[in-house]
Amino acid sequence: MARVVCVHGIGQQHTGERELHRSWHPALADGLIRAGAAATLGADDVRCVFYGDLFRPPGRTLALGDPPLDASDVEEGLESELLLQWWAEAARTDPAVLPPDARTLARTPQAVQRALNALSRSRFFAGVALRSMVLDLKQVRGYLCDPALRDAVQQRVADAVTGRTRVVVGHSLGSVVAYEALCAHPEWPVRSLLTAGSPLGIRNLVFDRLRAGAAGSGSPGDWPGAVEHWTNLADEGDVVALVKDLRPLFGERVVCQVVHNGARAHDATRYLNTAEAGRAVDAGARW
Known part of the structure; x- marks a missing residue:
């Protein structure tokens, strides 16, 4: 109670x-x-x-060569757009993070990879694995969609x-x-x-x-x-x-x-x- x-x-x-x-x-x-x-x-x-x-998905047996999550797993739409907004905000508050430019904001697969790379060097995501960042994006999308x-x-x-x-x-x-x-x-x-x-x-x-x-x-x-x-x-x-x-x-x-x-x-x-x-x-x- x-x-x-x-x-x-x-x-x-x-x-x-x-x-x-x-x-x-x-x-x-x-x-x-x-x-x-x-x-x-x-x-x-x-x-x-x-x-x-x-x-948290149920346990399973890994298949041979089953890869971890990476940039290719970031879906178009909410996930990629939120990721790019995180990048822009991290660059605004952290001098160590290079800001995205107009070309990057076109939301191409290369932009997603660059965003993940930039955030991995930020103070905010220090020590956070790329896989975890992708999972966080998927949790937001999962709840909202x-x-x-x-x-x-x-x-x-x-x-x-x-x-x-x-x-x-x-x-x-x-x-x-x-x-x-x-x-x-x-x-x-x-x-x-x-x-x-x-x-x-x-x-x-x-x-x-x-x-x-x-x-x-x-x-x-x-x-x-x-x-x-x-x-x-x-x-x-x-x-x-x-x-x-x-x-x-x-x-x-x-x-x-x-x-x-x-x-x-x-x-x-x-x-x-x-x-x-x-x-x-x-x-x-x-x-």
Whole structure:
């Protein structure tokens, strides 16, 4: 019967609910301390929704010469366009990354390979294998473009929210999941939404594909259900959070704040242990 429900983002297919809880719960509790909040969070007050296993294929026997994922596996459309946008944003914030030129932005196979090569040298993707970058792109496309997968993820959020839930936290792709869940369930008693490292503001690729309202009856940009307070956190160097200010798309009620996460700009716990996150949780957690 958690009061705070958390929704993870991309690249978590090899973790699980309990692993996420072990890092997210203390980070949220520290954020409350940084904010000087009176509210406290016990372990049972926080529940982490896990859906990463839905992206993890079943085991199989490798065929002879079965290759790992590479640039040729990046599909045209959402995957390649998002990759090129990540590259442009990484170049904007990281002097070590050469920016794409007009010729590169033609979205050719060579452009995809150059984008992957450039991102592999960036601070943001330091230590991230090419295979993992391609898988991250496929997870975003999978959620946004596969209705059955989307429904399965949404059901896991619905199963976690109860009559005692007052705060929903969404990180990365999880912010998209959380937003859609709250739009679909205005009857939930959730007061506060905290999004961090969110891609919600990316027009065409993400924003325009949002499913708002019950059975998609609403429009992208609708206010998320009965939420009273929405705080969005972004690090200036977070490539996934391409658009830091969500207000032009979702309205002036969204409190948009830039935080500083150091070398791990997209790290969930570095977002959650900030005073800004603590104030957002406290706004809804006055139970």
